[in-house]
Amino acid sequence: MSHAPFIWAAYSIGAVVLLWCAVAPLVKKRSITRDIRRLIQIEERSRDTNT
Amino acid sequence: MFIHKMGSPPWFYNFTGKFIPWFWLIFGVLTVWGLYLGLVKAPADYQQGESFRIMYLHVPAAWMSLLIYSTMAVMAFIALVWRIRIMEILAMASAPIGAAFTIVTLTAGSLWGRPTWGTYWVWDARLTSELVLLFLYLGIIGLYNSIDEPRKAARAACLLALVGAVNLPIIHYSVKWWNTLHQGSSISLLGGSSIDVSMLWPLLIMAVAAKFFYGANLLSRARITLLQQDIRKGWVREILKEKN
Numbered sequence: 001m002s003h004a005p006f007i008w009a010a011y012s013i014g015a016v017v018l019l020w021c022a023v024a025p026l027v028k029k030r031s032i033t034r035d036i037r038r039l040i041q042i043e044e045r046s047r048d049t050n051t
Numbered sequence: 052m053f054i055h056k057m058g059s060p061p062w063f064y065n066f067t068g069k070f071i072p073w074f075w076l077i078f079g080v081l082t083v084w085g086l087y088l089g090l091v092k093a094p095a096d097y098q099q100g101e102s103f104r105i106m107y108l109h110v111p112a113a114w115m116s117l118l119i120y121s122t123m124a125v126m127a128f129i130a131l132v133w134r135i136r137i138m139e140i141l142a143m144a145s146a147p148i149g150a151a152f153t154i155v156t157l158t159a160g161s162l163w164g165r166p167t168w169g170t171y172w173v174w175d176a177r178l179t180s181e182l183v184l185l186f187l188y189l190g191i192i193g194l195y196n197s198i199d200e201p202r203k204a205a206r207a208a209c210l211l212a213l214v215g216a217v218n219l220p221i222i223h224y225s226v227k228w229w230n231t232l233h234q235g236s237s238i239s240l241l242g243g244s245s246i247d248v249s250m251l252w253p254l255l256i257m258a259v260a261a262k263f264f265y266g267a268n269l270l271s272r273a274r275i276t277l278l279q280q281d282i283r284k285g286w287v288r289e290i291l292k293e294k295n
Contacts, residue, residue, distance in 0.1 A: 003102040003166050010105045010159040014112070017158075018264065021151040025271040032278050036291055039282065 057137055060277050061286040067270040074267035081260035089253030096250075102166040107253055109159035111261040112152045116184060117219060119149035119265060123191075124216040127209035137273070139205035140280075142212060143195050144272035148265055150188035156181060168232055176225035177233035180218060187215040201280055 056062050089107035096103035123145040130138035160178070161171045172178065191208045198204035226235045238244040244251055281287050 001166055003100055006102055006162045006166055007104050010108055010162040013158045013162075014108045014155045017151050017155050021148055022264070022268060024147070025268070025275050029271075029275045029278070032275060032282070033291065036278070036282055036287060040288060040291075 058135060060137075060281055060284075061290070063137055064274050064277055064286075064290065067274060071267050071270050074263045074270070078260050078263035078267060081256050081263065085253045085256035085260055089250075089257065093250050093253055099167055102163060103250075105159050105163040106250075107257050109156060109163055110254060111258040112155040112159060113181070114258055115152040115261045115265060116149055116156050116181070117222060118262075119145050119152060120184065120187070120212075120216065120219060123149060123212050124219075127212040130209050131206060131213070136202065137277075139202065139209060140273050140276045141269065142209055143191075143205050144269050144276060145265075146188050146191045146195070146208070146212075147272070148268050150185060150192065152261070152265075153181065153185040153188060157185065164232075173232050175231040175233055176229040177222065177231050180222040180225050183218055184215075184222060187211075187218060191215070 056066075085107065090104055093104070095101050123142050126138045126142035126145065129135060130142055157178075160181075164173075165171050191212050194211055195204045195208040198207060225231060226233055237246045238251070238254070246254070278287055
């Protein structure tokens, strides 16, 4: 029995899982930064209309 | 003094941000080096043939699954006793990384088991206790996300993390306490290793690389949670303005 498919499968799954683990915070950071910027814009707009 | 500084969100955010790129760089270099030595240079095992090369993924991942849980339990204890918010955040940021390493451990182990034992899975003590570890990680993540108030959520999940720590010695000693299909440890810090040096070095390099992965990932996740929790505070806005 050739062992290559088992080795490739193990490393491929490992790479996908760890890559997802590494990328997930970057995706989340982007969405949070967008939320904060939107919040700042809303606050600035409401401040402008009040003055 | 350092612990007081650590408690300050803007200081923690700025200080840890300097380390992350370096941790990723060291992780990358060590991984390439370790994989080259393990997959290309190391000779095939005289009994297992080429399938032993899964060890360079499976064993460091298994060590990390235990190390991350231990670290998380210590941080959870500190968070519960001294109510340090950054410790709650670090403990909770550890859980998904630990879960990822446990998934890698179980899948790589299963794929190593098929050519070695003739089966992908058996309900033996080591495999089952490692699966319980995955469920513990998932339980902690689920509990943390199920409560709206973040500090309450973190405290509840920290308590579960502490209770679950009882599984750690069971995993470690399972191959000694019970008659298992899973082999015993080939590497010992005190008693020497039964593995050849040409196979041992890539394993150690991969194990160190995994620690840098954890460090970089943990700090990234903790910084993002801080931003999320302090979204209405001035320091978050100042940081964003500085970046513009």
